[in-house]
Amino acid sequence: MGKKSIYIGLITVMIIVVGGLVFFKFTNKKSQINHNQVSNQFSLPSAISNNDLLETFGSTSTEILNNQQLEQNSAQPQEKLYTLEEVAQHNSKESCWTVIRDRVYDLTQWIDKHPGGSDKISALCGKDGTQAFENKHGGEEKPEKTLEQFEIGKLKQ
Ligand code: HEM
Known part of the structure; x- marks a missing residue:
């Protein structure tokens, strides 16, 4: 070679x-x-x-x-719209909806998982929870991300 x-x-x-x-x-x-x-x-x-x-x-x-x-x-062609009256009907642990910054969330599954205690979430069922949420978690990434998962629609103005 x-x-x-x-x-x-x-x-x-x-x-x-x-x-x-x-x-x-x-x-x-x-x-x-x-x-x-x-x-x-x-x-x-x-x-x-x-x-x-x-x-x-x-x-x-x-x-x-x-x-x-x-x-x-x-x-998801369109967002669902709910009135505050509709949200108010879901005011128990069995069905817990809340409004935060004009968006509607079904938090039923999250009540017992909330690291800050289930009572804090129960207190928001059927109500506008914006103030409570903002006071405790405003601008915090984890709570904001958690919320996203439970959005079901927007508040009818
Ligand atoms: C409405 C929806 C809410 C969601 C989705 C939510 C979500 C969360 C999440 C994800 C954490 C863990 C944070 C971390 O590990 O960094 C947390 C902790 C906590 N949350 Fe909430 N939360 C809500 C409302 C509230 C309210 C209204 C209060 C009080 C009035 C509250 C009080 C607390 C406390 C005391 C903790 C424990 C540790 C900490 O200070 O971060 N939460 N929440």
């Missing part, structure tokens, strides 16, 4: 190795982006983890995500 063929062999091996590394890096980055998109946009049921989604759908997950996004958007 001549020197020339050894050089050619070495160069071929290097191209394969470098090409492989670049390919691996690229696909890895792509799946990370998908992963982030999944976790940012949707709160998946805990039984289906983001990894499951990626594993099942592999590289087509972006398309699936886009479809899910479309479905999500079209599934």
